[in-house]
Amino acid sequence: MKGFLVSVRKYAPLSVVLVLALVALGAFALFTSARAVQARPVPPSPLTDWIIAVGTTGTVSLVDTATDIVHPAVISGGLGSEGGGLFDVAVVPNSNLALISNFGDSTVYFVDFSDRMSPTIVTSVTLGFFAEDIVVTRDGRTALVTDGGFTPMVAAIDIPSRSLAYTVTLSSGYANAVDVAPDGTVIVADYYRGYLHTLYPDASGVLTQTGSYSYALTTDGAVVLADGPGALAAAAGPVDRGLIVAGASSTADVSAADASAEVSALEATDVVALPPRPVNVAVAPDGLTVFQADVSNYTEFTTRTLYSVGIYRIVAPGVLSFTSAITNLARGTQSIAFSDDGTQAYLSQNGGLDQWEMPLPNALTVLDIVAPGEVRLARENAVDYTRLGSSQLFGVDSIAVARGKAYLGNPTISGASNDLRVVNLDEYSVKRLEMPGIIAGVGVLSPIRVYVPLINAAD
Numbered sequence: 001m002k003g004f005l006v007s008v009r010k011y012a013p014l015s016v017v018l019v020l021a022l023v024a025l026g027a028f029a030l031f032t033s034a035r036a037v038q039a040r041p042v043p044p045s046p047l048t049d050w051i052i053a054v055g056t057t058g059t060v061s062l063v064d065t066a067t068d069i070v071h072p073a074v075i076s077g078g079l080g081s082e083g084g085g086l087f088d089v090a091v092v093p094n095s096n097l098a099l100i101s102n103f104g105d106s107t108v109y110f111v112d113f114s115d116r117m118s119p120t121i122v123t124s125v126t127l128g129f130f131a132e133d134i135v136v137t138r139d140g141r142t143a144l145v146t147d148g149g150f151t152p153m154v155a156a157i158d159i160p161s162r163s164l165a166y167t168v169t170l171s172s173g174y175a176n177a178v179d180v181a182p183d184g185t186v187i188v189a190d191y192y193r194g195y196l197h198t199l200y201p202d203a204s205g206v207l208t209q210t211g212s213y214s215y216a217l218t219t220d221g222a223v224v225l226a227d228g229p230g231a232l233a234a235a236a237g238p239v240d241r242g243l244i245v246a247g248a249s250s251t252a253d254v255s256a257a258d259a260s261a262e263v264s265a266l267e268a269t270d271v272v273a274l275p276p277r278p279v280n281v282a283v284a285p286d287g288l289t290v291f292q293a294d295v296s297n298y299t300e301f302t303t304r305t306l307y308s309v310g311i312y313r314i315v316a317p318g319v320l321s322f323t324s325a326i327t328n329l330a331r332g333t334q335s336i337a338f339s340d341d342g343t344q345a346y347l348s349q350n351g352g353l354d355q356w357e358m359p360l361p362n363a364l365t366v367l368d369i370v371a372p373g374e375v376r377l378a379r380e381n382a383v384d385y386t387r388l389g390s391s392q393l394f395g396v397d398s399i400a401v402a403r404g405k406a407y408l409g410n411p412t413i414s415g416a417s418n419d420l421r422v423v424n425l426d427e428y429s430v431k432r433l434e435m436p437g438i439i440a441g442v443g444v445l446s447p448i449r450v451y452v453p454l455i456n457a458a459d
Helices: 002-030
Strands: 050-055 060-064 069-075 086-091 097-102 107-112 120-126 133-136 142-146 153-158 163-169 177-180 186-190 195-201 207-213 215-218 223-225 243-245 271-274 278-283 289-294 307-316 319-329 332-338 344-350 362-371 374-385 399-402 405-408 419-424 430-434 439-445
Touching: 050 086, 086 133, 097 133, 097 439, 120 163, 133 177, 142 177, 163 207, 177 278, 186 278, 186 289, 195 278, 195 319, 207 319, 215 319, 223 319, 278 332, 289 332, 289 374, 307 332, 319 374, 332 399, 344 399, 362 405, 374 419, 374 430, 399 439, 419 439
Parallel strands: 086 439
Antiparallel strands: 050 060, 050 439, 060 069, 086 097, 097 107, 107 120, 133 142, 142 153, 153 163, 177 186, 186 195, 195 207, 215 223, 215 271, 243 271, 278 289, 289 307, 307 319, 332 344, 344 362, 362 374, 399 405, 405 419, 419 430
């Protein structure tokens, strides 16, 4: 018992001292001016997907897709003239290298994002035309570049040597947007003539034009296929474009030979069919399904404004087959991205008027890819957001998908806003990220994946 009493007396005074010290410390805090505690920024993770967002004011920003934290203007100079405008970005597969187009400077820049917060501008390649749309082949060896104007040329950049390999000129039509399939088929969107053109490497490895494809839609959405290259464009005149068929009672009677009718001569039974205006083209992850992003209002001669998306299938290297058109869409489609599993396509849409002829806000629409070349509408206007620009950029990929979210830049710089919209693709909620300028092109920068072959323990 004596030992116990000594133990209590030994430690009890120490507890009292601690309590008094804590009270004194608290009192000191009450009478001391508060200091702001600066939170340390979370270090960027190299193991997550990042969104590269390029701005027309010459800035490049990054978005951490794990947190949606914006790292603004990681590059704010060195990518040509600010007035030229940075439009598109394409990431070389399984690398930290990205290519960025400066439209007005006709230049493509190589940027190394190995250090996420301090990217390095490696070099640049100058073209003989304005640089707008960029796509990189799946093997990461070639980049193809097109312009949005009256340019029939496609530039091929050799990525390993960082140099212009050659420029091919289409035998017919214009090259306003471009994408490439795994089998080497190159598809070019021709806005002005309403066609998709295909190219394929010849024996020397240089791209050669292999075909031209289009369709037209009547004002009620019925499909009319073109008779051949130039058939739709031949119908110039009072309606500027399209097939006008006097006395026809069905789309079966439509042919290019009837395209000379005058609008004033049309009767109640006449058929008017308008070709699309493709501003972009996208090959699905299956490597066979081709989407034609169209901004043509095929109900041009009625009070409605309806749009379509053309669907093709690659049936042989350099050869397409038209399969269908997704019609009755309320807005035009500027660019298209896909789910990781390749079963859905996400459309970045804008333009269009409601029944009171008021502009519709931008929207995200979802399509299901059922089989190669077989597509159906899953959910139109899954979410809309308050942007009201009605024009579209040629070929620029203004939508990218990562971590179950769609990141949307501006499909046009006319009336655009300094933000990036993020759509949760599970619940279709949308949020706004403030950006340091107008964002056009977006791309996904993924961690470099190293595949190690499995070794059988028994070997």
